Amino acid sequence: MIPLAVPNLTGNEKEYLNKCIDTTFVSSVGEFVNRMEEMTAEKCGAMYGVATSSGTTGLHLALMGCGVEHGDIVIIPTFTFIATANAVVHCGAAPWLMDIEEDSWTINVRQIKKELEEKTIWQGSRLIHKETGKHVAAIMPVYTLGNIPDMDEIKDIANLYHLPLIADAAAAIGSTYKGKKIGLLADLTVISFNGNKTITAGGGGMIVGNDEVLMKKLKHLSTTARVTVEYDHDMVGFNYRLTNIQAAVGCAQLERAEEFIKKKKEIREFYNNAFKGLYGVELFPIPREVNSSCWFSGIVLKDGNLDRVRNLCKELHNRGIESRSFWKPVHMQEPYKMALTADTLDVAANLWERIVTLPCSTNITVKELEYVAECVKGILEL
């Protein structure tokens, strides 16, 4: 079986894990946690990193750190992994769902502008969503598969409306926008090290940023807000710590980040070349001005729906190839059926059930890629 996306653990992972056990530093204190924070911040071009137990808890903490409170609303794209929306709700807030742009699969910037113009009003220094009376508290774009939206324009909107910018960059480590690393594009940027991401720690996350005071506060909140070793805590904190065991894997992975990201880009290039110009198939997009980390790759069926995708996946499975559909938009998910949305979400609604993700592990061989492409073409009669 050629898997969809499996971790590549052939570097220093084993040695570093043994070090954790030999030194008994298996928990949330240890050299690897510190090293991983430094390495991730450096890779993202940011000053500081705060490790978290997952990308989701990192997003939750980042939103709170930027002042998102109970009863607020936060602008996010509907086309994302559900964790983006969940993190908003974990703050007691609600998502305001926007559509995406066809050529990047990232949040529609013009729509954010239009929705804010038409549907909000200033009450003193508070930006209020007219229909619900709720306070609009932040914008959280998603760097879909490593694709970055036009952050210069989003930053202009955020400045105009005094909204903090938090980036869900879960799988975007290694991406750049206009030559800038991701740690420089938003107030806070959140990475995931989940098992299916390009760089994994088994599980885990990281907030990167440049505001020293805020980053210290986030570290404090993530580690139970402990002031002294005598069980003294000054806030209601969280146990969102990453363990040294996870960070040991993470550090070994980060040592190979360039190699992994290069391979992910080669896989994208392979599939896009293999399916370019074929009738009935569209390619995964890479927007202008963005050098994408190309987390996942695959194809988009020009016509059809989830049944066609399922059928293709079944046929591929019969040929020893694992493949899968991709994110079902947030507004179609049971817990978010009543969520606040922009006037139209057509692009996301029409796109999601035509996407097929194809094998893209960093250890996949050219022979395997050729076999996958050949099978897909055979099944679809391209």
Ligand SMILES: *Cc1c(COP(=O)(O)O)cnc(C)c1O
């Ligand atoms: C993976 C992912 C997350 C969640 O990260 P976890 O570490 O699994 O909690 C959030 N948002 C996006 C866009 C993701 O791809």
